Structure formats: C-alpha cells, structure tokens
Amino acid sequence: MKKNNIKYVLIPAFAAAALFPVLANDNQAKANEDKAATTSTVNKPETTSEKTASISTTNNVAETTATTPASLANSIKPTTVNNNETTNSASVINNETVKPKAQFTVAEYKQKSALELAQLIRERKVTSTELVDLAYKVIAEENPKLNAVLTTENGKIPKAIVDEAYRTAKEIDNRISAGKLAANPVDWKAQPFLGVPALIKGLDQLKNGDYTNGVYLNKGKIADESGPVAKEFAKLGFVILGQTNYPELGTRNITDSKLFGPAGNPWDPSRNTGGSSGGSAGAVASGMVPIASGSDAGGSIRIPSSWTGLIGLKPTGHVVKFPLVKTIEDAKAYFEKTELSKPKTLVEPPKDLKKLKIAYTLKTPLKDLELSEVAKKAILETVAFLRKEGFTVEEVKEFPIDGYEGIKTYTVGGIGEESYVAAVKGVTEENKRQLDPTTYGLGTSSYMGPNANTDISSVKPLSTFIDQMNAFYKKYDLFLVPTNAVTAPSNDKKVDPYIEPDIAEQLYNINKIKDPKERFNLLTKQWLPMTRRSPYTWVFNLSGNPAISLPTYLSDKNLPFGVMFAAKDNSEKVLLEIGQYFQDKHQFKMNPAIRSSNVSENGKLPNLEINNITLKSKDNNISVDINSKNAENLTLSAKDITKETDLEKLKDKVIADNNNNINHKDQITSIRVVDLELQKDNKTVKLNAPRTVKIALLQNEQNKDILVYHIKQDNSIEFVPSVVTKDSLQFTVDHFSKFAIVAKVNTAFSSNEKAIHSSSVKEEKKVVNTNSTKLDSSPKTLPNTGESTNNFLSAIGLSFLALIGVLKRKNNN
Numbered sequence: 070m071k072k073n074n075i076k077y078v079l080i081p082a083f084a085a086a087a088l089f090p091v092l093a094n095d096n097q098a099k100a101n102e103d104k105a106a107t108t109s110t111v112n113k114p115e116t117t118s119e120k121t122a123s124i125s126t127t128n129n130v131a132e133t134t135a136t137t138p139a140s141l142a143n144s145i146k147p148t149t150v151n152n153n154e155t156t157n158s159a160s161v162i163n164n165e166t167v168k169p170k171a172q173f174t175v176a177e178y179k180q181k182s183a184l185e186l187a188q189l190i191r192e193r194k195v196t197s198t199e200l201v202d203l204a205y206k207v208i209a210e211e212n213p214k215l216n217a218v219l220t221t222e223n224g225k226i227p228k229a230i231v232d233e234a235y236r237t238a239k240e241i242d243n244r245i246s247a248g249k250l251a252a253n254p255v256d257w258k259a260q261p262f263l264g265v266p267a268l269i270k271g272l273d274q275l276k277n278g279d280y281t282n283g284v285y286l287n288k289g290k291i292a293d294e295s296g297p298v299a300k301e302f303a304k305l306g307f308v309i310l311g312q313t314n315y316p317e318l319g320t321r322n323i324t325d326s327k328l329f330g331p332a333g334n335p336w337d338p339s340r341n342t343g344g345s346s347g348g349s350a351g352a353v354a355s356g357m358v359p360i361a362s363g364s365d366a367g368g369s370i371r372i373p374s375s376w377t378g379l380i381g382l383k384p385t386g387h388v389v390k391f392p393l394v395k396t397i398e399d400a401k402a403y404f405e406k407t408e409l410s411k412p413k414t415l416v417e418p419p420k421d422l423k424k425l426k427i428a429y430t431l432k433t434p435l436k437d438l439e440l441s442e443v444a445k446k447a448i449l450e451t452v453a454f455l456r457k458e459g460f461t462v463e464e465v466k467e468f469p470i471d472g473y474e475g476i477k478t479y480t481v482g483g484i485g486e487e488s489y490v491a492a493v494k495g496v497t498e499e500n501k502r503q504l505d506p507t508t509y510g511l512g513t514s515s516y517m518g519p520n521a522n523t524d525i526s527s528v529k530p531l532s533t534f535i536d537q538m539n540a541f542y543k544k545y546d547l548f549l550v551p552t553n554a555v556t557a558p559s560n561d562k563k564v565d566p567y568i569e570p571d572i573a574e575q576l577y578n579i580n581k582i583k584d585p586k587e588r589f590n591l592l593t594k595q596w597l598p599m600t601r602r603s604p605y606t607w608v609f610n611l612s613g614n615p616a617i618s619l620p621t622y623l624s625d626k627n628l629p630f631g632v633m634f635a636a637k638d639n640s641e642k643v644l645l646e647i648g649q650y651f652q653d654k655h656q657f658k659m660n661p662a663i664r665s666s667n668v669s670e671n672g673k674l675p676n677l678e679i680n681n682i683t684l685k686s687k688d689n690n691i692s693v694d695i696n697s698k699n700a701e702n703l704t705l706s707a708k709d710i711t712k713e714t715d716l717e718k719l720k721d722k723v724i725a726d727n728n729n730n731i732n733h734k735d736q737i738t739s740i741r742v743v744d745l746e747l748q749k750d751n752k753t754v755k756l757n758a759p760r761t762v763k764i765a766l767l768q769n770e771q772n773k774d775i776l777v778y779h780i781k782q783d784n785s786i787e788f789v790p791s792v793v794t795k796d797s798l799q800f801t802v803d804h805f806s807k808f809a810i811v812a813k814v815n816t817a818f819s820s821n822e823k824a825i826h827s828s829s830v831k832e833e834k835k836v837v838n839t840n841s842t843k844l845d846s847s848p849k850t851l852p853n854t855g856e857s858t859n860n861f862l863s864a865i866g867l868s869f870l871a872l873i874g875v876l877k878r879k880n881n882n
Contacts, residue, residue, distance in 0.1 A: 749763025
C-alpha cells in the first residue's frame with residue numbers, strides 16, 4: 070500500500086466495492102467500481118412485455134420466457150417443490166434428443182457444491198439446462214419466504230435475464246455435446262464452473278437487472294450492460310440466473326431497504342441474513358444456488374456468512390469482491406482463477422500448518438462491549454479444538470486497535486462520498502425520508518472545500534491502524550475472533566433496530582446542526598448499534614488484512630455462528646488451508662439440506678453419485694435417504710428403545726455437553742432413543758455412506774428446541790447437527806447406531822410467533838461501560854436483539870452492523 074496515497078478511510082457500513090472509490094494497492098488488484106448515480110435505461114427486448122425496469126419486494130420468481138425449453142412447459146411457476154422432484158426433461162442438442170443418464174433430484178442439486186455440479190456436467194450425468202431448471206424451481210419454492218432474489222413488481226425475475234440464462238445454458242450443452250468439434254471447445258481448466266447456476270449481488274451490475282443501488286428514489290432504473298463481477302462469473306463458466314437482495318447503497322450489515330424489504334434467514338425466516346451480501350447468503354444457504362457473489366467493505370461477505378452457516382473469504386484490501394460458498398474447494402478454485410480483488414503476490418502456507426502461531430481474544434475493539442455467551446463458546450471451542458490438534462494458541466487480553474478511534478477514521482470516507490451525494494441530489498424536505506437516514510446524513514455533509522460543514526480534525530490517519538496490525542502480525546501468524554458478537558438479529562425493527570430512532574431523526578435534520586464537530590460526532594455515533602453487533606469485521610477492512618469466516622458453531626437455538634481468522638496481507642492461501650483443515654476435520658456446521666458432508670480426502674472432491682432412494686420404517690414415521698447404489702435390497706429397521714435406556718444418566722451427559730445451553734434436568738421436556746439399522750435379509754448391514762434421516766416429531770416434541778445425539782458403543786454421546794422443518798426432524802450421518810432425540814423448552818420464536826413474543830425479547834441488554842468518555846457519555850446499552858435465552862435475558866445483544874470501509878484515492882476513481 071502506498072501510504073502517501075492514504076489519509077482516511079470511510080465507513081458507509083458494509084457496502085459493496087461497486088459503490089465506493091478504493092485506494093490503489095501495489096500488492097492488490099484494483100477493485101472495480103460502478104458509478105452508482107448514473108441514470109441508465111435499456112430498451113426491453115421485443116420478446117417481452119414484462120416491466121423489467123421496476124424491481125420490487127415481491128418474492129415470487131421466475132418469469133415465463135419464450136426461450137425456455139419445452140421441458141418446463143414454457144413456465145416456471147412458484148409452486149411447492151418436492152425435494153424428491155427430478156429433472157426428467159430432455160435436452161435438444163444438434164437436433165437430437167439426448168436423455169440424461171440419471172435422474173437428478175432437487176434434494177441432490179441442493180447438496181452439491183459448484184465444482185461438484187460442474188463435474189457432473191463434464192461427465193454428462195446432467196446438463197446445464199437441467200440444473201438451471203432445478204435452480205429456478207428452488208428459487209420459486211424458497212424465495213417467497215426469504216426474499217433473497219430480486220424480482221419485478223409482478224413477482225418474476227426479469228424475463229430478459231431468464232432468457233439469457235437459458236440461452237447460455239443451451240450454448241454450453243451444445244459445446245459439451247460437440248466436444249472437440251465445437252467451434253469453441255470447452256477448456257475446463259479455464260472454466261472450472263462451466264454450466265453451474267449462480268446468482269450475483271444486486272450491487273454487482275447485470276445487464277437488464279437492477280441499477281438502483283437500492284435507493285427507493287431510483288426505482289425503475291435498469292442496467293444496459295454487465296459490470297466486472299458479472300463478466301468475471303461468465304468468464305469462469307457460470308450461468309447467471311439473477312440478482313440478490315441488498316440494503317440501500319450496501320450501507321448496512323443487515324439486508325433491508327425501503328425498496329426491497331428484509332431478507333429472511335433460511336435457519337429462521339423471522340431473522341435477518343446479515344448484510345450487505347445478505348440476499349446472496351440466503352440464496353446459497355437455502356440451496357437456490359451453490360455460489361453467489363458478494364462484496365466486502367466492512368464485513369459484507371463475512372457477517373452474512375456467519376449468520377447463515379457459510380464460508381466467507383475477504384481477500385486483501387479495503388473493499389473487495391468474493392463469492393459466498395459452502396465448500397473450501399469452491400473458494401480455492403474461484404480464488405485461483407479470478408482476477409478481481411487478488412494480490413499480485415501471495416504468501417504460501419507452510420507444509421505443516423501447526424507451525425502457525427495463532428492468537429485469539431474474547432475482547433472486542435469497543436472496549437466497553439462484552440461478547441455474548443454464544444460468541445465466547447464458539448471461540449473457546451475452536452481454541453480447544455486447535456490445541457487438541459497440536460496448534461500453538463495464545464490469548465490476547467486486549468484488542469490491538471481502539472475501535473472507537475477506528476470508527477472515526479472509518480467514517481471520514483463516507484462523508485460527501487460520490488454515491489451518497491448522488492442519492493441526495495434533488496431530494497426535498499418532503500421526500501428525504503424515503504432515503505436511509507445515514508444516506509441523507511453522509512450525502513449532505515462535507516469536510517472539504519467552501520461548503521465544508523463537518524470538522525474531522527480529531528481523526529487519526531489510516532496508517533495508524535495499518536501500522537498497529539502490522540506490528541501484531543510480527544508476533545502472530547493468525548488472529549482468531551468471533552465473526553459477530555451475537556447470532557442473527559430479528560427482522561422486526563422494534564426488536565432489533567439498526568439505528569436508534571432518535572439518532573435517525575437527528576440525521577434527517579442534520580442540516581440544522583451548526584457546529585461542525587457536533588455534526589461529525591452524530592455521523593460517527595449513528596453506527597454504534599451496528600458496530601456493537603459486528604465489532605470485528607470492519608477492523609480488517611480498515612487495516613486491509615485478509616480474513617475468513619468459518620461456520621463452526623450452532624447455538625442452543627440451532628442458529629449458525631461463525632468464527633473468523635485474519636492474517637497479514639496477501640495470506641489468502643494460508644486462510645484457505647486453515648479452512649480446509651477445519652472442513653476435513655468435520656468442524657463445519659451447515660444446513661443439512663445444503664451440505665450433508667464437508668469432508669474432502671487428500672484434497673479430492675467427494676465421490677459424486679446422484680441417485681438417492683428413500684427407505685422407510687414399518688410405521689413410516691422414520692425414513693432415510695441413501696444412495697441407490699448402496700441401498701440395493703436394504704430395509705430400514707427403527708426401534709424405540711427409550712424404555713431400555715437409563716434416561717437419568719443420559720440427561721447428565723447432555724447437561725455436560727458444551728453444544729447446548731442446558732444447565733438443569735428440568736429444562737429437558739422429553740428424551741426419545743431410537744436404534745436405527747440397515748438390514749438385508751433381516752441381518753444388520755454396516756455401511757459407511759452418508760444418509761439423511763428424517764423423523765416425524767411426536768406431539769410432545771413439537772414446538773420445542775430439538776437436539777440430536779449419537780450414542781456411541783461406549784455410551785458416550787456425540788452432538789449431531791440437525792434441522793427441524795414443520796413437524797419433522799432431519800439430520801445427516803455416515804453410519805447408524807442409537808440416537809437420542811432431546812426436547813427442551815423452546816427459547817426462540819418462529820416467524821408466526823414473532824408478534825406474540827416480540828415484547829418479551831425487547832428488553833434491553835446492558836453491558837458494563839468501562840469507557841464512558843468515548844463518543845458518548847451516556848450508559849452503554851446494546852441494541853435489542855431477536856435472540857433471547859431463558860436463563861440469561863441480559864446476554865449482550867447483537868453488535869449489529871459493523872460499517873463499511875471505503876477508501877479515498879488521491880486523484881482517480
């Protein structure tokens with residue numbers, strides 16, 4: 070980094086690189102930026118009567134298209150998708166009908182990574198067109214409740230985008246069919262993701278897609294060409310299906326805006342995905358696509374990855390681009406091939422990763438903010454795992470950067486920044502409240518020139534924080550911290566406001582403030598509800614260091630939570646290898662519907678078989694989905710052995726386990742123990758192959774928090790990640806044995822219970838204030854949070870939205 074080019078860094082909060090000028094970095098590829106304020110329209114194709122220019126919050130997808138294959142009956146309707154539904158359509162290639170070699174179900178599609186799907190295409194087990202069919206079906210099923218994908222006012226993905234997706238997929242299928250005789254033969258090394266469906270963030274410009282930057286007053290603007298990210302995705306072979314939801318100008322670490330509305334979390338739709346790449350996170354975590362683009366200027370990739378159970382890499386730089394993924398292999402392959410946000414030189418990982426010296430801390434950059442119990446447990450379990458594996462891990466008692474000073478520096482770049490100024494241009498007193506209050510405050514402020522109205526004289530230069538982190542990395546190779554301070558927040562703003570109402574009102578009236586210092590203090594203070602939920606991520610945008618969020622933890626309410634490793638500049642390959650180590654050691658906790666196994670062997674992808682069948686118990690209340698190759702002539706035996714089990718001893722073991730928040734036996738409402746076996750000719754078959762178990766919940770288990778434990782032969786227990794959907798429990802294992810289904814009092818609220826319980830979770834979570842002189846002398850109170858615990862209501866609320874860092878370039882954008 071040329072330090073003489075850097076003076077201050079901005080903090081418009083977790084925005085995308087598309088929106089903000091970025092300082093040049095000699096060791097990093099320039100971040101490609103789109104002009105946010107340019108008015109751009111495009112003539113609609115003659116084949117469509119759709120209003121593609123108007124993007125709304127309506128959630129149904131995808132639109133009928135004249136070029137859609139006959140196999141879809143010229144229609145993709147938002148009807149319920151059965152997870153066992155298959156692609157049985159024929160592809161027309163070179164005027165010949167080529168039937169797929171095997172049926173491919175929705176459930177199987179959702180399980181695969183991007184590389185695995187590309188391999189199936191390469192082996193001609195499935196076509197790109199068939200995968201596009203399946204992807205749009207999953208979007209039609211999931212998007213109405215998640216609002217992850219942008220749609221037009223009548224609830225469809227713009228027809229021109231859908232048409233182009235099918236045209237691209239058909240062209241790829243034709244190239245593969247023609248082989249070496251094709252005019253443009255396939256080069257799998259250059260296009261490792263050829264034919265794989267993907268989505269890109271709405272801030273990443275896509276031809277015929279949204280070009281509003283999430284600003285309500287820009288409603289109706291569409292792009293007349295694709296931007297750098299869409300072109301990069303196309304170059305690598307992806308088929309782009311549409312764009313994903315994001316907050317106004319990418320300014321929030323949640324995904325919500327007056328134009329598009331909130332994004333629901335697949336783990337609990339009443340909660341948010343995080344932001345600003347929240348739509349992409351929701352799309353991948355729900356199985357719509359295996360990969361979706363993101364951008365990160367303050368945590369916008371890592372925050373939603375943590376809150377939805379995904380992998381999120383932030384490369385070296387202050388504002389960067391990288392996709393959200395569910396396997397390390399996908400992240401590695403993309404990083405190897407991409408030219409965006411990639412340093413020119415890279416630090417190679419040591420052959421023995423255990424030689425890396427790792428620091429961790431339970432302290433936050435905001436010295437008066439204490440972590441939630443979930444965050445502490447996530448870190449301490451990670452530390453215990455690393456030490457058990459032979460890594461050297463040391464605790465750091467104080468965070469190396471003063472977060473309150475850093476926030477000031479971070480804020481400067483947003484004051485009068487181009488995209489904010491463009492958003493407020495022409496805004497009147499009557500319509501200013503259609504903007505996010507932060508947009509209005511930053512867009513009407515300036516610290517330079519004759520119209521300067523903001524005093525930034527108290528701000529430290531950016532180099533101060535870069536130097537502090539560089540000094541830290543002379544002692545340690547990796548820095549382990551929680552990605553966020555708490556689990557995903559509620560979508561109810563009364564429960565989890567991303568800005569305090571009185572502060573929002575002051576921002577809308579900021580031009581009445583005559584004191585330039587008071588104006589700057591308001592612009593800085595307004596970030597606090599967000600930074601106190603996500604106090605760490607933006608620090609590494611400030612310093613420019615690479616960082617990766619890994620999905621290693623589930624709360625007792627079955628909510629995902631990520632831990633983050635940061636490293637010195639250009640250490641992306643080191644971080645990816647650490648991620649690989651965790652993945653290979655079964656440390657990832659993902660939605661079983663999208664990833665039943667996260668293990669690679671010797672760096673190779675898992676075996677790719679695509680035919681599953683369902684075996685059912687005699688009473689049909691328990692079933693298992695298993696590969697048909699392994700399931701020939703097998704039957705499922707399911708015995709209830711609860712009465713034969715010493716439940717008191719089992720309860721003691723559950724209480725002792727660190728994967729739950731159960732402290733007393735009376736918190737457990739019931740335990741059911743089942744013995745599962747695969748049998749052939751009434752004899753037990755031992756089969757080491759992944760299988761997904763589905764168990765109908767009994768009446769006394771419904772509306773409860775459910776935990777699953779594997780009871781080993783020595784009677785010790787092992788926690789098994791699981792998901793409850795309606796009245797059914799689902800988990801994935803690679804062997805059978807005895808399993809305990811533990812029900813406890815439900816401490817989280819579902820989407821239909823939110824209105825009833827919102828008042829009870831609205832209580833403020835207070836934290837000890839040891840730094841009352843910072844920014845504000847009032848007592849420090851965390852924002853309300855959608856999470857509650859039945860034995861600790863004062864458990865630190867989500868330090869929501871950690872701001873964005875966008876850097877100033879001297880003479881050039």
